[in-house]
Amino acid sequence: MPKEVLFDEEDVLRRGTELFWTKGYNGTSMDELTRATGLSRSSIYNSFGGKHELFMRCLRYYLNDQEGQLRGLADKIRHVDQRIRAAFQYAVEDIVTDRMRKGCMMVNTTTEMVNQDKEIAAVAAENMENMERIFTDWIKEGQAAGDIHTKLAPQALAKHLFNTYSGLKVYGKTRPDRKTLEDIITVALSVLEGQGA
Amino acid sequence: MPKEVLFDEEDVLRRGTELFWTKGYNGTSMDELTRATGLSRSSIYNSFGGKHELFMRCLRYYLNDQEGQLRGLADKIRHVDQRIRAAFQYAVEDIVTDRMRKGCMMVNTTTEMVNQDKEIAAVAAENMENMERIFTDWIKEGQAAGDIHTKLAPQALAKHLFNTYSGLKVYGKTRPDRKTLEDIITVALSVLEGQGA
DNA sequence: AAATATTTGGAATGATCGTTCCAAATATTG
DNA sequence: CAATATTTGGAACGATCATTCCAAATATTT
Numbered sequence: 001m002p003k004e005v006l007f008d009e010e011d012v013l014r015r016g017t018e019l020f021w022t023k024g025y026n027g028t029s030m031d032e033l034t035r036a037t038g039l040s041r042s043s044i045y046n047s048f049g050g051k052h053e054l055f056m057r058c059l060r061y062y063l064n065d066q067e068g069q070l071r072g073l074a075d076k077i078r079h080v081d082q083r084i085r086a087a088f089q090y091a092v093e094d095i096v097t098d099r100m101r102k103g104c105m106m107v108n109t110t111t112e113m114v115n116q117d118k119e120i121a122a123v124a125a126e127n128m129e130n131m132e133r134i135f136t137d138w139i140k141e142g143q144a145a146g147d148i149h150t151k152l153a154p155q156a157l158a159k160h161l162f163n164t165y166s167g168l169k170v171y172g173k174t175r176p177d178r179k180t181l182e183d184i185i186t187v188a189l190s191v192l193e194g195q196g197a
Numbered sequence: 198m199p200k201e202v203l204f205d206e207e208d209v210l211r212r213g214t215e216l217f218w219t220k221g222y223n224g225t226s227m228d229e230l231t232r233a234t235g236l237s238r239s240s241i242y243n244s245f246g247g248k249h250e251l252f253m254r255c256l257r258y259y260l261n262d263q264e265g266q267l268r269g270l271a272d273k274i275r276h277v278d279q280r281i282r283a284a285f286q287y288a289v290e291d292i293v294t295d296r297m298r299k300g301c302m303m304v305n306t307t308t309e310m311v312n313q314d315k316e317i318a319a320v321a322a323e324n325m326e327n328m329e330r331i332f333t334d335w336i337k338e339g340q341a342a343g344d345i346h347t348k349l350a351p352q353a354l355a356k357h358l359f360n361t362y363s364g365l366k367v368y369g370k371t372r373p374d375r376k377t378l379e380d381i382i383t384v385a386l387s388v389l390e391g392q393g394a
Numbered sequence: 395a396a397a398t399a400t401t402t403g404g405a406a407t408g409a410t411c412g413t414t415c416c417a418a419a420t421a422t423t424g
Numbered sequence: 425c426a427a428t429a430t431t432t433g434g435a436a437c438g439a440t441c442a443t444t445c446c447a448a449a450t451a452t453t454t
C-alpha cells in the first residue's frame with residue numbers, strides 16, 4: 001500500500017556527512033542540506049526527524065566507515081608495528097589528499113559541540129573507548145609477538161596513539177604537508193621501539 | 198573634545214574571548230556577546246567593527262595570553278626536560294579544572310574555521326610556527342645541555358610536542374581525567390629520554 | 395555654562411535560521 | 425482501474441541572525 005522511499009538513504013547520509021564534515025554542525029544550514037542531498041525540506045524532516053537527528057545519523061555513518069577502514073588493516077598486515085605505522089600513513093594520506101581540509105569529523109564535532117550537547121558527548125566517549133580498545137588489542141598482540149616492548153602499559157600506549165591521531169587531524173587542517181606529518185608520526189611512533197624491547 | 202570610552206577594553210576582550218572560546222564562532226551570537234560584555238550592539242560595532250573583527254581580536258588576545266604563560270616557564274625552570282614536563286602538566290591542570298570544558302580556543306577555532314576563513318587560517322599558521330619555534334629553541338637548549346638526546350631533530354621533536362598538546366586539548370573535552378592525561382604525556386614525553394642520549 | 399565630538403541604548407532592517415504544514419504527486423494494494 | 429498510504433515540493437511560520445541607524449546621553453574643551 002505505501003509509496004516507497006525514492007532516494008537512496010545511504011547516498012543522502014554520505015552527502016550530508018560530507019557537508020557537516022566540511023562546515024561543522026552550526027555552520028551547516030538545512031537549506032544547504034537540501035541542496036547537497038537533493039531532498040526537499042519535508043523529505044528530510046519526514047525521514048530523519050530534523051537537523052540534529054540527521055547530524056547524529058551522519059556522525060555514526062562516518063564513525064562506522066572509519067572503524068571499518070581501521071579494522072581492515074588488521075587483516076591485511078600481520079606485524080603490529082607495521083600495522084600501526086600503516087594506519088598512521090593512511091591518515092596522512094587522507095589529510096594531504098583532502099582538498100577541502102575537512103580533518104576528522106569526530107575531532108571537529110568534539111571541539112565544536114561536546115561541551116554543549118550531551119548526546120554528541122556520549123558518542124564521542126563511545127568512539128574514544130572503541131578506538132582505544134582497538135589500539136590496546138593491537139599493542140597486546142604486538143607485545144605478545146615480541147614486536148613491541150613491554151615497558152609501557154598497552155592502555156597507555158593506546159591512548160597516546162589515539163591522542164597523536166587526533167592531533168594530526170588538527171595539525172593537517174592548518175598545514176597538510178606530507179613530510180611534516182611523517183616527521184610527527186616518526187617521533188610519536190618511536191615510543192613503540194627500543195627502550196629495551 | 199571627545200567623550201572617552203567608558204568600558205575597559207581588555208575586560209570586554211576577556212569576556213568576549215570566554216564566550217567565543219566556550220561556544221565557538223558560529224555558536225556565538227551578537228546578542229550573547231552584548232550580554233556577556235555588557236556593551237550595547239552599537240558600542241561593539243563602533244569599537245570593534247563587527248563580529249568577525251571582534252573574534253579576531255579575542256583570538257589574538259587569547260594567543261598572546263597563552264604564549265606569555267608558556268614563555269614564563271622558561272624563566273622559572275632551568276632544565277629543559279623538567280620545563281617541558283611542567284608545560285604539559287600545566288595544560289593538564291587547565292583541562293581538569295575547567296568546568297566549561299572549553300579546550301583550547303586555537304584548536305577549536307582551527308577545526309571549526311580554518312578551511313573556511315583565510316584570515317583565521319593565517320593566524321593558525323602563525324601560531325603554529327610560533328609554538329614550534331619556542332619548543333625547538335627549548336629542545337636545542339636541552340640538547341646542548343645534555344638533558345635531551347640528539348638522535349632526533351629538534352624540529353621534529355617540537356612538532357611532536359605541539360601535536361601532542363593539540364591532541365590533549367581535544368582529548369580533554371571528552372575525558373578530562375587527570376590520570377588518563379598524565380598517562381598520555383608520560384608516553385608522549387618518553388621520546389625525550391633514553392634512546393642513547 | 396555652551397559648544398562639540400563621541401558614545402550609547404534601543405528600535406528597526408533584511409536575511410536567514412530550523413521547523414511546520416498542506417496540497418499535489420506517486421507507487422502499491424485491492 | 426480505483427482506492428489508499430506515503431512521499432514530495434514549496435510556501436509559510438515565528439525566531440533569531442548580523443548589521444545599521446538615529447536620537448539621547450555624556451564627557452571634554454572653549
